[in-house]
Amino acid sequence: MFDDSGANVFGLDIDESSLRQVASLRSARYFPVNCDLGVKSSIEEAFRQVADILARVHAEHPSVSDSVDILINNAGIVYNGTVEAHSADALERTFAINTVSHFYTVQAVLGEMKRKNSGHIVTIASAGGLVGTPGMSAYSASKFAAIGFEEALRGEIKASGKQIYTTLVAPYYINTGMFDGVRTRFSWLLPILDQQVVSRRIFNAIQKRKKRLIMPRFVYLVFPLRLLPVGLFDWLSDFFGITRSMNHFKGRPKG
Numbered sequence: 385m386f387d388d389s390g391a392n393v394f395g396l397d398i399d400e401s402s403l404r405q406v407a408s409l410r411s412a413r414y415f416p417v418n419c420d421l422g423v424k425s426s427i428e429e430a431f432r433q434v435a436d437i438l439a440r441v442h443a444e445h446p447s448v449s450d451s452v453d454i455l456i457n458n459a460g461i462v463y464n465g466t467v468e469a470h471s472a473d474a475l476e477r478t479f480a481i482n483t484v485s486h487f488y489t490v491q492a493v494l495g496e497m498k499r500k501n502s503g504h505i506v507t508i509a510s511a512g513g514l515v516g517t518p519g520m521s522a523y524s525a526s527k528f529a530a531i532g533f534e535e536a537l538r539g540e541i542k543a544s545g546k547q548i549y550t551t552l553v554a555p556y557y558i559n560t561g562m563f564d565g566v567r568t569r570f571s572w573l574l575p576i577l578d579q580q581v582v583s584r585r586i587f588n589a590i591q592k593r594k595k596r597l598i599m600p601r602f603v604y605l606v607f608p609l610r611l612l613p614v615g616l617f618d619w620l621s622d623f624f625g626i627t628r629s630m631n632h633f634k635g636r637p638k639g
């Protein structure tokens with residue numbers, strides 16, 4: 385994370401233990417803020433708290449930024465099951481957290497970034513937002529949507545002429561626990577990624593202001609492969625084990 389540079393780090397999360405976990409990893413100026421990113425009013429309240437804390441810290445240390453310089457939209461949830469099995473609640477929560485929250489968090493910070501003519505917005509999407517994956521249709525659809533959101537935002541920022549950077553991150557499966565049980569057929573091409581390596585690569589991408597980070601590299605092939613006839617593309621998805629990757633999904637234990 386970013387506190388090595390003396391930055392203020394805010395973690396917005398619904399889960400106290402996740403907030404505490406980050407607190408135990410960080411040394412300097414970490415502020416946990418309880419927030420349900422699936423609920424607009426909760427996001428607004430969280431950003432009010434962020435603004436208050438930043439104003440206080442800035443008053444004590446004027447060299448410290450008084451607004452959000454880097455926004456990372458990272459929270460995400462997944463429900464498994466077929467399209468038919470997804471409940472209304474699962475659909476609404478998935479889209480609210482994985483996609484719609486990005487609008488509200490960006491709305492909370494973009495005005496000030498524009499005023500300062502600086503800032504960076506990071507969208508953590510997924511390779512599941514590049515290839516529709518059976519067994520996680522709502523997740524895939526919400527991540528396709530997050531990628532569309534990011535592309536539109538990038539265009540709007542460019543049109544505004546402001547020096548605000550964006551980074552789209554789309555990783556294949558990572559060993560964080562969110563996708564426990566998933567399987568990959570060719571692990572030398574499509575490995576289950578290591579969370580430490582992924583975070584380091586995201587950090588580097590932000591530092592280098594890379595517009596897009598897709599992991600592993602093999603996933604970049606999805607773009608040219610999309611030019612193939614649909615049947616052939618689907619056959620390749622099957623061959624590489626993507627269509628069956630969720631068959632043994634366990635995810636995080638519930639409760």
Ligand SMILES: NC(=O)c1ccc[n+]([C@@H]2O[C@H](COP(=O)([O-])OP(=O)(O)OC[C@H]3O[C@@H](n4cnc5c(N)ncnc54)[C@H](O)[C@@H]3O)[C@@H](O)[C@H]2O)c1
Nearest residue numbers: 397398399402420421422458459460510555557558560562
């Ligand atoms: N793990 C993977 O295989 C994988 C692959 C590609 C992309 N991603 C994406 O990376 C991001 C991080 O995932 P992760 O693997 O670290 O999963 P994770 O479950 O470890 O972390 C997700 C975090 O989001 C928080 N969260 C969930 N619902 C929330 C809500 N309503 N409000 C606030 N916070 C909420 C959780 O408490 C948790 O701390 C997600 O967007 C995920 O979709 C993960």
